[in-house]
Amino acid sequence: xxxxxxxxxxxxxxxxxxxxxxxxxxxxxxxxxxxxxxxxxxxxxxxxxxxxxxxxxxxxxxxxxxxxxxxxxxxxxxxxxxxxxxxxxxxxxxxxxxxxxxxxxxxxxxxxxxxxxxxxxxxxxxxxxxxxxxxxxxxxxxxxxxxxxxxxxxxxxxxxxxxxxxxxxxxxxxxxxxxxxxxxxxxxxxxxxxxxxxxxxxxxxxxxxxxxxxxxxxxxxxxxxxxxxxxxxxxxxxxxxxxxxxxxxxxxxxxxxxxxxxxxxxxxxxxxxxxxxxxxxxxxxxxxxxxxxxx
Amino acid sequence: xxxxxxxxxxxxxxxxxxxxxxxxxxxxxxxxxxxxxxxxxxxxxxxxxxxxxxxxxxxxxxxxxxxxxxxxxxxxxxxxxxxxxxxxxxxxxxxxxxxxxxxxxxxxxxxxxxxxxxxxxxxxxxxxxxxxxxxxxxxxxxxxxxxxxxxxxxxxxxxxxxxxxxxxxxxxxxxxxxxxxxxxxxxxxxxxxxxxxxxxxxxxxxxxxxxxxxxxxxxxxxxxxxxxxxxxxxxxxxxxxxxxxxxxxxxxx
Numbered sequence: 225x226x227x228x229x230x231x232x233x234x235x236x237x238x239x240x241x242x243x244x245x246x247x248x249x250x251x252x253x254x255x256x257x258x259x260x261x262x263x264x265x266x267x268x269x270x271x272x273x274x275x276x277x278x279x280x281x282x283x284x285x286x287x288x289x290x291x292x293x294x295x296x297x298x299x300x301x302x303x304x305x306x307x308x309x310x311x312x313x314x315x316x317x318x319x320x321x322x323x324x325x326x327x328x329x330x331x332x333x334x335x336x337x338x339x340x341x342x343x344x345x346x347x348x349x350x351x352x353x354x355x356x357x358x359x360x361x362x363x364x365x366x367x368x369x370x371x372x373x374x375x376x377x378x379x380x381x382x383x384x385x386x387x388x389x390x391x392x393x394x395x396x397x398x399x400x401x402x403x404x405x406x407x408x409x410x411x412x413x414x415x416x417x418x419x420x421x422x423x424x425x426x427x428x429x430x431x432x433x434x435x436x437x438x439x440x441x442x443x444x445x446x447x448x449x450x451x452x453x454x455x456x457x458x459x460x461x462x463x464x465x466x467x468x469x470x471x472x473x474x475x476x477x478x479x480x481x482x483x484x485x486x487x488x489x490x491x492x493x494x495x496x497x498x499x500x501x502x503x504x505x506x507x508x509x510x511x512x513x514x515x516x517x518x519x
Numbered sequence: 520x521x522x523x524x525x526x527x528x529x530x531x532x533x534x535x536x537x538x539x540x541x542x543x544x545x546x547x548x549x550x551x552x553x554x555x556x557x558x559x560x561x562x563x564x565x566x567x568x569x570x571x572x573x574x575x576x577x578x579x580x581x582x583x584x585x586x587x588x589x590x591x592x593x594x595x596x597x598x599x600x601x602x603x604x605x606x607x608x609x610x611x612x613x614x615x616x617x618x619x620x621x622x623x624x625x626x627x628x629x630x631x632x633x634x635x636x637x638x639x640x641x642x643x644x645x646x647x648x649x650x651x652x653x654x655x656x657x658x659x660x661x662x663x664x665x666x667x668x669x670x671x672x673x674x675x676x677x678x679x680x681x682x683x684x685x686x687x688x689x690x691x692x693x694x695x696x697x698x699x700x701x702x703x704x705x706x707x708x709x710x711x712x713x714x715x716x717x718x719x720x721x722x723x724x725x726x727x728x729x730x731x732x733x734x735x736x737x738x739x740x741x742x743x744x745x746x747x748x749x750x751x752x753x754x755x756x757x758x759x760x761x762x763x764x765x766x767x768x769x770x771x772x
Contacts (some may be wrong), residue, residue, distance in 0.1 A: 353759070415619075421613075421678075423582060424612070424615075425637065
């Protein structure tokens, strides 16, 4: 039905397309005569992969390494974020006023502060106190070379393990607040009759939550939750300010040393898109399969 | 099919004393309402909508809290104490107008869940009893379906089986057939009839007057949160005492 409607407006579509192309063309023309910018596209690719003469093969370079760090950062942060979110959502929907206030305070604080400020607060105050407390630094120092290798592959180089952990913690603390709100919405949207049926069977509030309400909540909030994961990937760029060598950090470093400003950022943008776009497609798929499930 | 029953007041399993309940508004749902139900008795509660029938039922297992008055179920007073409330809910099964099956669980797991969590039965024990109950409500072959794959009548029969799985001493039916298409009402009433025949204590809120007349041991007519009149089935319908009861029966019969 949609398709036939779309075809009817074909004249308008062509007009719009022409408008976009001419605007883009004009912009490109202005740039070419005004910018005096020497494009050096051929030089940028070596920062994705470089040929290693000792190993006689191509190895990942700054940008790819940054992309991998971004990916690791996002994946590791999403688990504690989910835990924090779940905990705070449970607080927020609790019957005790004190717990409600606790959850509310956390969520409002996190959602009403600039993420950059939160990053600095967590990094300089919280993480600085927590890592020595857990003895992570001494643990890293005494690690075997074998374990060090796997740590490097799976998490971060041992030398930057502690800041990496702070970055994960910061992102989790920050995204957790948004996840909490998504989950709270989901919990509250479950039909009241489900609570009543559970209570009528003699289930406690905790049992009802765990076995009846939460399973239905998660089913319902999976699409927005996946959307929040995409936000997490994008938001991970802000931890570049605490020198985590993820994609944006590598971009700024590369720009400073090569002056290939536009090439670098266009490529970085493309790399983020390659990471997030498949996630978006996946969400679309999930939503469609859910829609057909309930139909 | 009048069955032998003990005379009223002999062995009350439900003892409701002067309960009041007001909703914000204020709407008076229950106004100084008292009633007792004997073990093995089927009490049918009728009345116009908004007369407090459902509120009364929901107070009996603590889904609603009363403002004042006392409710004693099987010797246990229903009060602030969370433990007693849970204990009472185990003894009192409830069937809702809108079924309220758990949509994410199969039919069998709907019935298993509380047996395992509340009665602490083993997986096998729960499974066997669930299948037995499904057989009893005529749905043995539906065990692995999900609720949305069943018709309304089938869903309500599963809901009855789910409540029975707790082996309750009392079953509450809150307009159990009101949300059903006419052709499915019969199958649900049949299951309820079977329960009554086997001596289950039941409190039934319904608009099915034929069913009320046939199955009830006693009928209570409620209006504006008060008990207007109560009496035994045939007598109640043929010779109601109060004028208001006569008017109501004339309207619906």
